[in-house]
Each structure stands twice: as structure tokens, then as C-alpha cells.
Amino acid sequence: MxxxxxxxxxxxxxxxxxxxxxxxxxxxxxxxxxxxxxxxxQQLEDVSADLFDSNSPTQRVGGAVLDGFxxxxxxxxxxxxxxxxxxxxxxxxxxRLRKLSDQDFEYVCELKYDGVSxxxxxxxxxxxxxxxxxxxxxxxxVTANVRTIKSIPLKLKGDYPDNFVIRGEVFLPIIGxxxxxxxxxxxxxEQYANPRNTASGSLKLLDAKEVxxxxxxxxxxxxxGESLPSTNHxxxxxxAKDWGFKISIEIEKHKTISDVLNFINKWDKKRQDLPxxxxxxxxxxNDIDLQQEMGFTAKSPRWAIxxxxxxxxxxxxxxxxxxxxxRTGAITPIANLYPVQLAGTTVRRASLHNADQxxxxxxxxxxxxFVEKGGEVIPKVVAVELKDRNVFSQxxxxxxxxxxxxxxxxxxxxxxxxxxxxxxxxxxxxxxxxGHFISRKAMNIDGLGRETxxxxxxxxxxxxxxxxxxxxxxxxxxxxxxAEKSAKNLLLGLEExxxxxxxxxxxxxxxxxxxxxxxxxLAKHFKTIEEIISADIVMLIAVxxxxxxxxxxxxxxxxxxxxxxxxxxxxxAGLQFSSSIEDASVSEILKGMKIVVSGVFSQFxxxxxxxxxEEHGGKNVSSISKNITFVLSGDNMGPSxxxxxxxxxxxxxxxxEFLAKIS
Numbered sequence: 285m286x287x288x289x290x291x292x293x294x295x296x297x298x299x300x301x302x303x304x305x306x307x308x309x310x311x312x313x314x315x316x317x318x319x320x321x322x323x324x325x326q327q328l329e330d331v332s333a334d335l336f337d338s339n340s341p342t343q344r345v346g347g348a349v350l351d352g353f354x355x356x357x358x359x360x361x362x363x364x365x366x367x368x369x370x371x372x373x374x375x376x377x378x379x380r381l382r383k384l385s386d387q388d389f390e391y392v393c394e395l396k397y398d399g400v401s402x403x404x405x406x407x408x409x410x411x412x413x414x415x416x417x418x419x420x421x422x423x424x425x426v427t428a429n430v431r432t433i434k435s436i437p438l439k440l441k442g443d444y445p446d447n448f449v450i451r452g453e454v455f456l457p458i459i460g461x462x463x464x465x466x467x468x469x470x471x472x473x474e475q476y477a478n479p480r481n482t483a484s485g486s487l488k489l490l491d492a493k494e495v496x497x498x499x500x501x502x503x504x505x506x507x508x509g510e511s512l513p514s515t516n517h518x519x520x521x522x523x524a525k526d527w528g529f530k531i532s533i534e535i536e537k538h539k540t541i542s543d544v545l546n547f548i549n550k551w552d553k554k555r556q557d558l559p560x561x562x563x564x565x566x567x568x569x570n571d572i573d574l575q576q577e578m579g580f581t582a583k584s585p586r587w588a589i590x591x592x593x594x595x596x597x598x599x600x601x602x603x604x605x606x607x608x609x610x611r612t613g614a615i616t617p618i619a620n621l622y623p624v625q626l627a628g629t630t631v632r633r634a635s636l637h638n639a640d641q642x643x644x645x646x647x648x649x650x651x652x653x654f655v656e657k658g659g660e661v662i663p664k665v666v667a668v669e670l671k672d673r674n675v676f677s678q679x680x681x682x683x684x685x686x687x688x689x690x691x692x693x694x695x696x697x698x699x700x701x702x703x704x705x706x707x708x709x710x711x712x713x714x715x716x717x718x719g720h721f722i723s724r725k726a727m728n729i730d731g732l733g734r735e736t737x738x739x740x741x742x743x744x745x746x747x748x749x750x751x752x753x754x755x756x757x758x759x760x761x762x763x764x765x766x767a768e769k770s771a772k773n774l775l776l777g778l779e780e781x782x783x784x785x786x787x788x789x790x791x792x793x794x795x796x797x798x799x800x801x802x803x804x805x806l807a808k809h810f811k812t813i814e815e816i817i818s819a820d821i822v823m824l825i826a827v828x829x830x831x832x833x834x835x836x837x838x839x840x841x842x843x844x845x846x847x848x849x850x851x852x853x854x855x856x857a858g859l860q861f862s863s864s865i866e867d868a869s870v871s872e873i874l875k876g877m878k879i880v881v882s883g884v885f886s887q888f889x890x891x892x893x894x895x896x897x898e899e900h901g902g903k904n905v906s907s908i909s910k911n912i913t914f915v916l917s918g919d920n921m922g923p924s925x926x927x928x929x930x931x932x933x934x935x936x937x938x939x940x941e942f943l944a945k946i947s
């Protein structure tokens with residue numbers, strides 16, 4: 285079998301296994317076997333560049349980092365549904381529709397997934413575009429991110445129409461959020477609150493590689509187009525299932541509104557058994573011709589409605605209010621509750637968010653409180669039963685001092701949270717910083733976990749990050765649960781971490797607002813830690829994707845002597861503080877030039893043009909100032925940016941001129 289034949293075979297085979305696993309939930313081979321086939325395909329594709337296919341299973345990992353999302357007009361308006369919360373409202377909905385048509389009709393009932401609406405366009409059986417709802421008229425192009433979701437087919441099978449749009453909901457399964465939060469807890473990061481917000485935030489990440497790491501899923505629920513297989517909504521969904529789409533098996537047809545209500549009541553009881561969040565039921569008229577006849581209001585279709593479930597609440601006793609200190613010093617008040625069952629789990633603690641929330645609800649220890657999950661994974665206290673309050677209860681006095689180090693708390697203007705301003709010696713903040721430093725995306729030190737860090741701090745062996753690199757085996761062996769092998773693995777992990785590249789070391793420092801992407805950008809631009817330390821706010825803002833808030837945070841961090849001492853100690857210990865990110869320099873034609881890229885281009889994307897500028901020695905700048913050499917301008921350039929360039933006399937260069945300039 286030739287390379288080409290093997291590649292085509294593997295692509296088809298992996299696509300089928302992908303569909304079986306993520307859509308049909310019936311895996312045919314083990315993960316190990318799947319990964320072996322995928323690795324073989326990747327190896328063959330690496331040596332067969334002429335056989336590249338953007339729809340290959342190897343391409344779901346994501347591509348280049350975007351510099352923003354483009355707003356694109358929907359071919360069909362993407363309206364939201366009207367909501368109803370009672371049986372009476374649903375009967376009124378049915379009566380209105382019966383008046384609009386003298387035909388007999390049936391309803392299709394579907395689960396209302398608590399996620400993010402998406403509109404997918406397919407041309408000749410291939411996914412060509414994915415748009416968010418936006419304002420209903422236009423949405424953001426998130427195609428690169430959606431292509432990473434394994435339950436969404438990149439290529440269809442069967443007798444699909446040449447062109448059509450299919451709508452659906454991108455969501456995060458509950459177990460996916462739990463796993464993500466376990467990892468964030470290990471890394472000392474704040475936990476994600478609920479699946480919906482996490483799914484929404486994931487879809488708007490600029491780096492598709494990061495999206496690919498998140499276990500997003502998608503159910504599809506409505507087809508639009510000129511050549512659909514049927515004028516029956518339910519039948520269209522069944523056909524879409526044959527083409528490879530993930531269609532829920534829980535969809536049902538019903539003749540009467542009473543049967544619809546039975547469906548609603550069934551799922552109101554059963555929804556806690558689902559592996560994902562739903563917040564209601566969607567009811568649609570099945571006949572598509574009749575849908576068109578019934579028409580639309582300005583905001584929603586007349587032929588469909590959403591029945592929203594009430595968020596589940598339980599009452600229990602608030603036994604005590606305690607306070608957590610995060611890595612950044614942020615204080616979070618926690619309600620410690622008498623254990624109670626809620627949404628299938630035993631709840632013992634719930635967030636009280638901040639001092640304002642406590643004051644607003646007048647929450648006190650000993651109160652009977654109502655706790656709600658709704659779409660939240662982390663329970664929250666939403667109300668107090670005042671009539672059951674003890675007459676001798678006292679108002680909650682929010683703490684004034686850090687529960688970890690007793691330092692007086694501060695509250696910044698415009699911030700709802702209180703903070704401990706003592707990062708140097710506050711035990712909770714120190715433990716959080718160590719946790720972030722050793723986390724998987726930072727230094728990823730084998731043999732060193734959160735419990736070991738807390739033990740080392742308690743034994744006085746470490747107080748700042750650089751102390752890790754001075755640990756000795758004879759100091760570790762007397763510790764609880766620290767055998768010879770454990771101590772050896774820990775020290776070996778520390779030694780191996782000295783090879784971690786500069787951008788991850790920079791991220792590991794835990795500078796506020798400096799995440800993985802920002803750390804990589806800074807490392808690539810400035811090359812060494814010394815250059816970053818000496819950069820002022822203006823120099824930092826001049827770096828593409830670095831805004832004022834990030835720049836101020838970086839300058840503040842390196843202005844503090846203890847942080848500069850930490851860098852010196854880590855550098856002395858052997859950690860990497862110069863960049864290994866190489867520039868693919870082509871020429872120096874643009875050397876010394878500062879260039880703003882703005883607008884939409886026909887031949888290349890903005891990311892590609894920015895890469896060309898760097899390759900030819902130029903510098904990308906995000907904002908217009910008198911120091912800009914020229915603006916590389918495309919269509920639909922922002923009017924304020926365009927006018928500012930005119931006012932400052934900055935020349936405009938179109939893509940043809942630019943390409944000629946660097947050729």
C-alpha cells in the first residue's frame with residue numbers, strides 16, 4: 285500500500301472511530317489503539333506535505349493564535365426563543381398558534397442544553413464556517429475553535445445537500461468541568477463556576493490549541509437551507525444523524541400541549557441524571573412550511589418557545605462563615621452548611637462571593653438559608669429565611685484581617701473583593717504561589733504536589749520559590765511519607781525543571797495578568813528577563829497584544845526588590861531566563877519600522893501579515909500613535925483608528941503595496 289493509500293485509509297478509519305466514540309458513544313477500539321493510528325497518520329502526513337487536508341483527524345488540535353474574531357452576517361437570522369415558566373403560559377402559547385392556523389399540527393420537544401448557540405455552514409459536505417449568535421444578525425467567526433470539537437463532523441457522509449446551515453449548542457459536560465476544576469485546584473487557580481460560562485469562554489479563546497484541550501461537546505437541533513430533505517423538522521434531524529451529526533435521542537413528537545407538559549415534567553425530574561446541564565425544554569412546531577406561515581416577531585419565532593425550569597433550591601442551616609485566601613491574596617467568604625442533598629450531591633459549603641453579597645442578603649451564622657445550584661457547579665446562598673432567624677443573632681462583621689497572616693485587608697476601588705496585601709509572608713499566598721509554580725502548565729515538577737509543598741513550608745524547609753532548588757535528600761528523608769525513592773524523584777524533578785523554557789518560567793512566576801500566551805509573547809519579544817525588567821509601560825504596550833493593565837502589572841512586579849531577588853536566585857539555581865523561541869527572519873527590509881495591521885484582507889489573514897512583518901524585521905504595534913511608520917490597512921478598518929491615522933499624517937499601505945514592498 286502506498287503512502288497516499290495508507291493516509292486515505294487512516295483518515296477514513298479514524299473519522300469512523302471518532303464518530304463512534306464522540307457521537308454514537310460506542311467506541312470500537314481502545315484509546316491506545318486510536319492514538320497509535322493517529323500517530324501513524326501524523327508521521328505519514330509529515331513526510332507527504334502534498335497530501336495535506338485541513339479536514340484530516342490530525343488537524344483538530346488547533347492552528348495559529350488569532351488576533352481577534354471577525355463579525356460575519358448570518359445567512360439566516362439567528363433569533364432567540366421566547367421563555368415561559370408555567371403550564372398556563374404554555375397553554376396560552378398553544379392557543380395563539382391554533383388561532384394562527386386552522387391546520388392540525390404536532391410539536392417536537394427537545395432538551396434545552398445550557399451552553400452556547402452555534403451556527404454551522406456546510407458546503408459540499410465540508411464544514412466551512414461556524415458563527416456565534418452575536419446580535420442575531422451577525423456573529424463572531426469561531427470556525428478554528430469549533431473545528432477542535434470532536435463531535436462536530438468536518439466532513440459529512442451520505443446524501444447531504446450541497447449547501448445548508450445547521451444550528452446547535454456547544455456545551456461542556458459536567459464531568460469535563462469537574463476534571464478541569466481539579467486541575468485548576470492543583471495549580472492554585474480559581475475554579476470555573478459553571479459549565480455554560482466555561483463553554484462560552486472556551487469558544488472565545490484566541491488560541492485554538494487551548495480550545496482543543498477542553499472537552500467541549502455539541503448537539504445539533506435545527507436545519508436551514510434551500511434543499512433540505514424534508515419539510516418536517518423531526519425528519520430532517522434524523523437525516524442529519526445519518527450524515528454524521530450528533531442528534532439527541534431524547535427528542536420526541538407530541539400532538540397535544542398536555543403531552544408536551546408530560547414531557548416537561550418527566551425531564552424536570554430526570555434532568556439530574558443527565559451528564560450535562562439543561563435548563564428547560566424547547567417546543568417547536570414540526571411542520572417547516574407552517575413555521576414559515578406562522579412567522580416571527582422582531583426577536584423570536586412565533587412557532588417555538590422555551591419552557592424554563594426553576595433552579596433547584598434547598599434550605600439548610602449556615603453553621604459558620606469562614607474565609608479563603610487565594611494565590612493573589614483575594615479573600616472569598618465561604619458558608620459552611622449543615623450537609624444537605626442538592627442536585628444529586630451532598631453540599632457542605634457554598635460561596636458567599638464577597639462582603640457586598642453578605643450585606644445585601646444580611647446573611648448571618650445560624651440562619652436558615654436557601655442554597656441553589658441551577659447552572660452552577662459551585663453552590664451559592666441565594667436567600668435567607670428571615671422568619672426563622674434567632675432574635676439574638678448578630679450582623680456578620682466581615683473580617684478586617686487576613687485569616688492566614690493577620691495582616692489588615694484592603695479593598696481596591698471598583699473591586700468587590702478584599703485582599704491581603706502581604707504576599708511576602710502570608711502562608712496561604714505563599715502556598716498558592718508554590719502551587720502555581722509547580723503546576724503542569726508552568727514548571728510541571730514530577731514528585732512535587734500541593735501536599736508536599738505544604739509539608740515543606742510547615743517544616744521550615746522552604747519559604748520562597750528558589751528554596752526548592754536548595755533542598756537536600758538528608759532534609760527530605762525525615763519527613764512524613766518521604767521514602768528514599770520519593771525524595772530521589774522530587775530532587776530529579778527539580779533538576780529536570782531547569783530545562784523548562786523561559787516562557788514557561790515567566791508564566792510560573794505568577795505575575796498578575798500574565799498567563800501562558802502573554803508570557804510567551806513577552807519572552808519572544810524581549811528575549812531575556814533583563815530586558816523585561818528594564819522595560820517601561822510604554823515599551824510594554826508597544827508589544828502586540830500587551831495592554832495597559834498587563835503592562836502596569838509587569839512593571840509593578842519587577843519594581844519590587846523581593847521579586848528581583850527571586851529572579852536572581854532562580855537564575856543562579858540554573859533556570860532558563862532567556863528565550864528559546866527563534867525568529868524565522870527572512871530579511872531586514874522593515875527593520876526599525878512600527879506597523880499597525882487593521883481591517884479585513886483578501887489574500888492573507890491579519891495573523892499571517894503580522895508574521896510577515898516580524899520575519900522582515902518590522903515591529904507590530906496595536907494602537908495608532910505618532911511613532912507609527914505606516915498602517916497596513918484592509919477593508920472595514922475601524923473608523924476611529926482610521927481617522928486618528930489621518931489626523932497624525934500616518935500613511936496607509938494596502939496589501940498589494942505591502943507584498944510588493946517585502947518581495
